Amino acid sequence: MSILLFVAGVLIVLIGIAVSIALHEVGHLVPAKLFGVRAPQYMIGFGPTLWSKKKGETEYGIKAIPLGGYVAMIGMYPPAKGKGDVGATDLGASAAATTRPTTTGVFQQLADDARRASAEQLQPGDENRMFYQLPVYKRIIIMLGGPLMNLIIAFVLLAILISGVGTYQNTVRLSEVHQCVVPAGEQTERAEAGDVSCASGDPEAPAYAAGLLPGDTITEYDGVAVAEWDWMRLTELIRATAGETVPVTYERDGQTRTTSITPMLTERPELDAIGRPATGADGEVKMIEVGFVGMGPEQRLMTLPITEVPGKVGENIKAVADVVLDLPARMVAVGRAAFTDAPRDVNGPISVVGVGRIAGEVSAMEEIPLQDRASTLVGLIASLNIALFVFNLIPLLPLDGGHVAGALWETLRRGVAKLFKRKDPGPVDIAKLLPVTYVVAGLLLTMGVLLIYADIVKPVQLF
CATH class of the missing domain: 2.30.42.10 (PDZ domain)
Structure with a gap:
């Protein structure tokens, strides 16, 4: 019976994580469609596609690795400056306009390849439906829609716990x-x-x-x-x-x-x-x-009054933010704990494996009332959504906060140009930041692998 309860707890939290990720991407998709941006794909997970179905102009699907998700939007990268540059978005131009490289530099080639791949998705009618053409405030709304959805999920779940069920x-x-x-x-x-x-x-x-x-x-x-x-x-x-x-x-x-x-x-x-x-x-x-x-x-x-919920959410956000701000040092500590006899920090970062293990242990504690175990699992999912909210606001690509930072930088750059009566510098070309994006993505992947390993060989002991 304990094994079944353990598995049930793991499954509940995994489903909660999947739903949270799905709703996070909905937070991006809905405002993108409202603002007229064409979104050819809405995917949960990465890697090979397990299932997909096209509805309207968007393909909805599930991929093999359930560790995230994405919404593909047309025109994420603006065209390179100069007539005929890679990624030109004149849909009536010849194919050569999307294939001629501007330089042989490695970093520039990465940007050109990204623009080329983006240009290949363009279709007749997309001329005025590209992401980079939107006003800055609309781009920020789209990129903040995902984290905001996680915050809403956390608020609702905590409101149910704090003001409904009781804690x-x-x-x-x-x-x-x-x-x-x-x-x-x-x-x-x-x-x-x-x-x-x-x-x-x-x-x-x-x-x-x-x-x-x-x-x-x-x-x-x-x-x-x-x-x-x-x-x-x-x-x-x-x-x-x-x-x-x-x-x-x-x-x-x-x-x-x-x-x-x-x-x-x-x-x-x-x-x-x-x-x-x-x-x-x-x-x-x-x-x-x-x-x-x-x-x-x-x-x-x-139970507490509903007016206490915002304060509780704020406390949780601050607690997660403190961990994120100290993340490099905490990851070093995780590595030390994984490969030495050093203890694991109970308040430190953990992976999906660690979260699932905790959920299973809670569910298997038959000496604890079922309501309390259910409340703990709901609280765990709420905490995960707060972590997703805070983590995605980090101002580094490919995270949502990186796109917001780029949009704010564009506003500042254009404002300075207008103030000094200079030529409009145009949209920020985030394709040029792809090397940084790859480095950050690599670090995130390495961090995830380390956390999973640590959660297997030296799990956090809460009980």
């Missing part, structure tokens, strides 16, 4: 109040030795000194009201007030009480945007000195 939240109702503060460096040693009691010389915990008890519900800290689910906000306030004596309002047995508390400056784990201990590229938890009072939250399954 486990750390609440401001206290589950524990520690009597003393143990230095972070000694906590692991004492836990391994089985010693959880306070030792002589351990300072009294501020929460215990303030008279707080398990079961108390904090309602206000330093004049700032906190909602029942706002443990993260309360933690931020505590961490920011080290050494300050601040008022605290709480409820006990239905009565509102007040006290004062002085957070102690001590070394604690740095937290990321969603409240997890932040890790560096080496997988080690980052430590910082912040305010600490020595109390823990009670966790409860609850």
Whole structure:
């Protein structure tokens, strides 16, 4: 039964990924068609075509390698400058206009080959239906349509979880109040030795000194009201007030009480945007000195107002963006973990294989209620869509962000030319950036292979 549940979890997430990719490409296709650009192909996957069907002027299909997708649009590359250059788009001209090279340089030849391939797709009637001819804002809308679709998917799924089904939240109702503060460096040693009691010389915990008890519900800290689910906000306030004596309002047995508390400056784990201990590229938890009072939250399954969803989405976006900004160092750490005894960072990047493994493990945990397992899988798919949203905004070709960056550069270049009354430089020729595109694509492929290998030999251990 566990094996069947494991397989079911993997399949659910793989289907979720496939649907997310398909809708991402729909996000490109729909505005392209609305703006009149001819799109001859809409494909999910890469490699050999397994199935396709032509409807109207577009061929819709599925390819063998389900690791992405694409929408082919006419006129992605503008014609080279100069009469008769490769890629000329005068459909009434002779075939020679699309075959004469302009230079023998390797990089230029790559650009010429791309223009030639693009020109071969042109048909009578395409003269005014090419992508590069669109106003910049329309091109940006088309390229942002894919990532925006992933963001919408993530928002809808998280809204269902957070405001519909409910998720486990750390609440401001206290589950524990520690009597003393143990230095972070000694906590692991004492836990391994089985010693959880306070030792002589351990300072009294501020929460215990303030008279707080398990079961108390904090309602206000330093004049700032906190909602029942706002443990993260309360933690931020505590961490920011080290050494300050601040008022605290709480409820006990239905009565509102007040006290004062002085957070102690001590070394604690740095937290990321969603409240997890932040890790560096080496997988080690980052430590910082912040305010600490020595109390823990009670966790409860609850639904939140729909107005809380944008904030939760934003927190997830920031958490993913932090990983992406540190991606080179984190990939080095993944490689080190894959080929040495170094630990794998639980907050680091993982491949589709790693995601599938986690989904299978969650599904196979029969001791966990079915609703919780289903919610975890939905949350996993939502997180994947946020990752797709952030990753595709990286301003490098062939990613969507690279096309947006090219369009913005064209706007700037044309604006400067107009300001100084110079000749219009025309559209940005992204064909000239194909060498960079190939390098980036190669790096992405290498990164994917490394992550898959690491997820096989040294998987992330979440449980």
